Amino acid sequence: MASILTVTGVSKTYASGHQALKSINLSIARGEILALLGPNGAGKTTLISIICGLVRPSSGTVVVDGHDIVRDYRASRALIGLVPQELTTDAFESVWNAVSFSRGLFGYRADPAHIEKTLRALSLWDKKDARIMTLSGGMKRRLLIAKALSHEPRILFLDEPTAGVDVELRRDMWQLVRELRDTGVTVILTTHYIEEAEEMADRIGVMRKGELLLVERKAELMRKLGRKQLTLQLQQALAQVPAALAGFAPALSADGLELTYTYGTRGQGPGMVAFMHQVDAAGIAYRDLHTTQSSLEDIFVSLVHEERA
Ligand SMILES: Nc1ncnc2c1ncn2[C@@H]1O[C@H](COP(=O)(O)OP(=O)(O)OP(=O)(O)O)[C@@H](O)[C@H]1O
Ligand SMILES: [Mg+2]
CATH class of the missing domain: 3.40.50.300 (P-loop containing nucleotide triphosphate hydrolases)
Structure with missing residues (x-):
């Protein structure tokens, strides 16, 4: 060009x-x-x-x-x-x-x-x-x-x-x-x-x-810096992240009722399908789920913040 x-x-x-x-x-x-x-x-x-x-x-x-x-x-x-x-x-x-x-x-x-x-x-x-x-x-x-x-x-x-x-x-x-x-x-x-x-x-x-x-x-x-998050609202509180999901390193909320998995928008980490597969296999029941995607603002803040560290 x-x-x-x-x-x-x-x-x-x-x-x-x-x-x-x-x-x-x-x-x-x-x-x-x-x-x-x-x-x-x-x-x-x-x-x-x-x-x-x-x-x-x-x-x-x-x-x-x-x-x-x-x-x-x-x-x-x-x-x-x-x-x-x-x-x-x-x-x-x-x-x-x-x-x-x-x-x-x-x-x-x-x-x-x-x-x-x-x-x-x-x-x-x-x-x-x-x-x-x-x-x-x-x-x-x-x-x-x-x-x-x-x-x-x-x-x-x-x-x-x-x-x-x-x-x-x-x-x-x-x-x-x-x-x-x-x-x-x-x-x-x-x-x-x-x-x-x-x-x-x-x-x-x-x-x-x-x-x-x-x-x-x-x-x-x-694509490169964006992240997605999948949050599951669980039917029963978990005391800790189940061993079967440890590889995904999801975050468990303090009350044990929300499990959040963060993954790249493309190619980074195993991804959401593999995660959900594992959730089902481990018999974890959930009431609801939603996903969020990082905005340009999130990306900008994290970039500028990273450099500040
Ligand atoms: N005439 C000047 N003399 C001395 N330092 C200056 C001068 N103009 C700008 N600076 C300094 O250079 C740096 C960059 O300033 P600049 O105005 O380019 O920033 P900016 O990215 O446009 O910021 P803003 O978002 O606030 O507009 C600042 O630390 C500022 O204090
Ligand atoms: Mg300026």
Whole structure:
């Protein structure tokens, strides 16, 4: 797959001496949506800021569609739209002017039809003449997205785009991002809403303490790290796990009435069929049973937690 963005050995140590990034390598395919997850301070914004040319890397290179971001800054930057995490806006400007001006900054010809389409898509059309300071927090965030889209970027960075945006509008924004992707735009987003990553991303990257722990296709991540649990509600309390089931290492609840077997979603351990077979063979009677499957959130928490240990 042709990659539109290649990050090679990028490290960043801030003047304070804090090492925010440790040799990041990342390649992103044209037209994909990548979600970067990680706890506060993991280095997500630093990485995005380096790619967008706002922060200088201490070492390493970034190439955007064939353009080195340092040697060929203007060409690479023109391909990028950035929705920053921090809300910084010119309070007295009108919505329309702010978005039009952003387009002009990149040397593009004025295109009122494009600005109108963008404002409508972000439900900001009826606010086009409003001064920015009169907008709500969620509207201001949508305005940042409109500004980032003003020059029709090929790669869009969304640094926590839906923080403070209500549920309905968040769904509208997801829809907008998908439509952009369908027109060939590559999207890199950070989020603390795991549901957002689960909903949108083709691939998921997990960062922690300046390192990129993994980058994996979403389905592959769920398959590799996901776990299922089968819980049996027993008819009679057990004093201990029966010897016949010891090989499955199930957990017995304190009252002895619930037996829980944890297994991989594919290929890890003997699996649920073998377990149930053994339960029947051992003559263990149960009233009910249910299974649960780990979510992306469970996987994320366990990954970040593991590294903390
Ligand atoms: N300008 C700066 N000078 C010094 N240290 C900085 C600077 N910007 C960020 N850092 C530090 O670098 C680390 C990574 O910060 P960064 O903003 O990249 O994290 P993040 O993953 O985006 O976190 P969040 O989820 O809170 O947005 C943090 O420890 C932060 O304090
Ligand atoms: Mg950040």
